[in-house]
Amino acid sequence: MTQPTAAMLVIGDEILSGRTRDSNMYHLAGRLTERGINLCEVRVVSDDAEAITGAVKALSGAYDHVFTSGGIGPTHDDITADCIAAAFGVHIDVRDDARALLQAHYDRQGTEFNAARQRMARIPDGATLIENPVSVAPGFTMENVHVMAGVPAVFQAMVESILPTLTGGAPLISRTRRIDRGEGDIAGPLGELAQAYPALSIGSYPFQKDGRYGANIVLRGTDAALLDEAMAKLDAAFPA
Template identity: 70%
Template sequence: MPNPTAAMLVIGDEILSGRTRDANMHHLAAELTKAAIDLLEVRVVSDDPDAITWAVKALSQTYTHVFTSGGIGPTHDDITADNVARAFERPIDVRADARALLEAHYARTGLEINEARLRMARVPEDATLIGNPISAAPGFTLENVHVMAGVPKIFEAMLADLLPRLTGGDPILSQSIQVLRGEGDIAGPLAEIAARFDALSIGSYPFQMDGRFGANIVVRGQDGSQIDAAMAELNRIFPQ
């Protein structure tokens, strides 16, 4: 059976304006690869209600899982939770279990749990909480959409809480070979190998080193014997 599929939805004007460099996609991709869930799309949208709602609808209907990043903090422009709820036509309000987590956290830190902080306890009806051991404010899962913070350390902690609850597929295996020839020289033979081993993903990633052109050829797939056979062909055609 094919592996579960995934998309990531990155939300925030600061990403699109270039003020903030997104680090969460790289981390998510690596962790999903380990979990044998295939990340197939990453989309970035602004802090616009309609953009978030329509992206959530489209992605959730296409992929097994959707992971969102950003827009669940205490400020007026943190609107992700509301618009995920809107996408699934669910009511949203401060929920007792989420509020209890925040109250316990702020009691420990001596900070006031004011109206702004209570925004982070607003969770759609029927959603399951995602733990946040760093700042307590939870993420949540609604249907197949997993809503998490944009701050990288918190995103990573939430993902660590969430992933053990998700079912993956067969692990993706990979091997690679470095060829010190330009892509124009290797494209023909590489296409022939890719056609013969069509169950595998064979990618060419060019580089320039010490004035020479080269490429890292990476072979990926779930069948180790097929990968070994493809690598043998590559080593025969491009001897080291």
């Protein structure tokens, strides 16, 4: 059950102020699970150089992959690329390959490739570009950190550009069973099941609906036969 580990870093004041409800975390979490990559931690920080640089250092040292979202546009609050360069101690400037991509794009559109737009071609030395089929301005991979845009359509497209290049582990399979009883009634037998199947991750997610209590029990693992066996025991303990 060895899977590569990953963390996500969401960069943006708009999430922390409650202005925007994050959707990139939810999207990435689902795609990584399908790919067999274990998302272990997410951090959300503001558009602050020290906060971004500190989080990049901590996460890139602790996990196999780090995925960032946000802060790579042309405006003054887009400082992610510079923070990545600072975190890895490398030089950053407008790079020829990124500039050429953007120049061709704006030439086709008849739009001026002004100083602000050239900021989007600032790429740290040693990074590899991530293709952006939506709006051209590329993301990049610096060592184990994949730097992507915050706009959901662009973020999602960049995720699809990068995912096929990463080695995943065995995909995690999950089985869900809804039990319409309070968690306090479920907890005893469920705890015994969790002890009997240490290779599975067993979670209980309680809900309340129309004044009644229940829980979705989720069994996760990479071995389908083992999951079926454990699920049969759960069914026996809580007949429908």
